[in-house]
Amino acid sequence: MSEKENDNLIGSLLQSWYAQHKRNLPWRATKDPYVVWVSEIILQQTRVDQGHDYFLRFIERFPDIKSLALAPEDDVLKIWQGLGYYSRARNLHTAAKQIMEKFNGVFPASHSDILLLKGVGEYTAAAVASIVYDLPCPVVDGNVFRVLSRLFAIGVPIDSASGRKLFTETAKSILDKQNPGTHNQAIMELGALICTPRLPKCPECPLQAVCLAFEEKNVTGFPVKKGKTIQKERYFSYFHIEQNGYTYIRKRNNSDIWKNLYEFPLIETEAPSDLLKLQANSGFSSLFQSAGEVYIEHKLRLRHVLSHRIIHADFYRVELNGQQNTDLEKEFIKIKSASISEYPVSRLIHKYLETI
Ligand code: SF4
The missing domain is CATH 3.90.79.10 (Nucleoside Triphosphate Pyrophosphohydrolase)
Known part of the structure; x- marks a missing residue:
């Protein structure tokens, strides 16, 4: 099988697994960029089960960009209370004001414009651009790092500049350009449910037949990290x-x-x-x-x-x-x-x- 055929196979295996096994989550029922953006920010550094109710409360209190932009910061922080990483809430608030002022209240529709929003990095811009606007932008978050490192047995540390570059290129090479949003969500979902950090469920994995770490019987040897965070x-x-x-x-x-x-x-x-x-x-x-x-x-x-x-x-x-x-x-x-x-x-x- 050629490299290209292998990449296409990975995309189609991922998406048919996702169609059957994806979790029914409220932010997946919409293509409203505001709602998808809020969910992506909440889910950074937060587990889905913990972020779920926060998301519902946030959207109920601030149903659109305007209501968030006009709210006092204390109200935004109060809704966020207990979720941690409060700069995410402050940045959401600032970015909502930015959208009102610079984009006439309309959520930007290009990857480069989404990147201009306060608190939005490469991952969030790619996630919103692909999920909402079907733009061919690969996402690389912790789940994707783990799946790709095992799938291709990549020994380059994920917390190095060369690692980040290599993983982004790898994610791009297997991205299904026709269905980038579904593809991106499928690989992240696989990382969350099957290819988990400890005890991955390889017997249930749709990618087992093409996974190099599985073939090498070394799934927990990946991903490789350079250093530990000092607390x-x-x-x-x-x-x-x-x-x-x-x-x-x-x-x-x-x-x-x-x-x-x-x-x-x-x-x-x-x-x-x-x-x-x-x-x-x-x-x-x-x-x-x-x-x-x-x-x-x-x-x-x-x-x-x-x-x-x-x-x-x-x-x-x-x-x-x-x-x-x-x-x-x-x-x-x-x-x-x-x-x-x-x-x-x-x-x-x-x-x-x-x-x-
Ligand atoms: S076979 Fe195992 S290690 Fe490989 S991608 Fe699937 S769950 Fe991850």
């Missing part, structure tokens, strides 16, 4: 203040994690801490020096894992008896304690709030 450990102490039915929060507005989400007063330390050590910290005295009588109790310790960081968080419940605290009011927003649920917060703070 930095960070130590947070949060102070949930209670003062006559009010509490204090602030918006994180630096370039660190959780930008524009709200949080309680925080002291970050280089190493694990406790109340005694915190009381000697200058951050502690600047928070509470003018607070009068302060009662503090340790409530909860949580370990929260992000892609590049592990956060060790301690939550302290603080009772202040005074009526006013001008130092805290200068730096933080004073809100009614009961209204904390209206503010977008990180999953970590959300977990704490669920315990009180």
Whole structure:
């Protein structure tokens, strides 16, 4: 069989398998570019079962580009709360405004114009362009890397520049140019359901007869990776203040994690801490020096894992008896304690709030 015939065979095997086995997912029932785009952004770094309900809530609250563009950012972040990687929500919001201003409210229809949208990279542009507009753009996401590396026994690391180039060329060479959207969805679905990272279901795989890694009995030897992600450990102490039915929060507005989400007063330390050590910290005295009588109790310790960081968080419940605290009011927003649920917060703070 020639290389070309083999590529055509892979495309047709993939698509007939997909026609029978694809999951019935709400974003697959439409060719609305806005809806497909939102689903693609939600599904980056998120499993389908976790993203499904978020997608439905997001589309219900922001059914089109205009409603998203006009919404306050706090509302967008609130709907996103718990999904993580909040830059995705901020970028969706910015891109919706971009579409209103630069494309007269109409979702762009070319691969190069889709790429101009904030937060849209090569993968998302190719996915929307092929699924919605049938443009012959190959997608290469984690699932596709894995399937292709096994199918062709590619030993070049997927996290190298040469690897990314090679995998993109390989995806392009097997792409069914007549049905690029279905082809792309089929290979991603195969990676999600059959050619899984651990224990791939090779006996059920439509590509088994043409899979080199299977033939070499080395399916788990692929894909090859260069290096592991180093996770930095960070130590947070949060102070949930209670003062006559009010509490204090602030918006994180630096370039660190959780930008524009709200949080309680925080002291970050280089190493694990406790109340005694915190009381000697200058951050502690600047928070509470003018607070009068302060009662503090340790409530909860949580370990929260992000892609590049592990956060060790301690939550302290603080009772202040005074009526006013001008130092805290200068730096933080004073809100009614009961209204904390209206503010977008990180999953970590959300977990704490669920315990009180
Ligand atoms: S035969 Fe196994 S390793 Fe090869 S593509 Fe199918 S599931 Fe993946």
